[in-house]
Amino acid sequence: MKHHRTLIKGAMLAASLAALSPVMAMAADVKIRLGHVLPESHSWHQAATGFADEVSTRTEGRVAIEVFASGQLGSEKEVIEGLQFGSVQAGLIGSGSFQAIEPRMGIIEMPYAWGAREQAFAALDGDLGAALESMLDDKGIKVIGWWENGFRNITNNVRPIEKPADLDGLKIRVTPDKVRLETFELLGAQPAPLSFGELYSALQQGVFDAQENPLAIIYSSSFFEVQKYVSLTEHIWGAATLTMSKSVWEKISAEDQAI
16 A cells, blocks of 8 residues: 555656646746837847747747847846846847946947948957957956948038038037047037937937948937038948857756857
8 A cells, every 4th residue: 555655656746847847947948138229110120039939940949039129128237237247138239338347348339430331340240259259258248240330421510521620619419439529629629428319308408519420320220300410521431249148158958148
């Protein structure tokens, strides 16, 4: 009888483990929230959601990515800090924003450094990209890929920008990096940093005369509603950096990392 009860207990334990196994498998899945600061109408969001769908399909659901647009997970500065601490799992971030934690990242966005986007991608897919990826890896951030932000152009409400002297006295919003600020100061403008999420209202209220961004951002953010002129200066090309917190990356299996 005792042997019979032992068999029954064993069968019940096996059945319980079998019932729990799907739950255990679900708990092992890696769930990732990916944030960026641009609107859902921008190509960044379209590319990020496409990336999320492909990852889910190719990992058979083992890695699930949810994309948050329009700064829902914070500004680029806040997302970068979150990546380092592991409180934000992933981000699609303009390469220049990483200068706050690694000044050498500014090499990508030096003025007139790239004659064409193909030239920039060749460098980022080669030794330059490998070196920059290693620098961010040391900061706890894994670079998944180099995407495109594009060439930056100037919009303003004062006059067309046809020569450097036309920048004289313009109050222009720029990203908060030293090279960008010094460049526009040397050109006679009055640059100042401001969070991207506050830029539209700042232009609308006349806090700034001008701003500089790629055409896709100018259009998707409706800056044409509050700016009179756009000048195709193409003064800086920048990358969009697809990144993940290193602590989260290490939770993904080697098989799924390779995908």
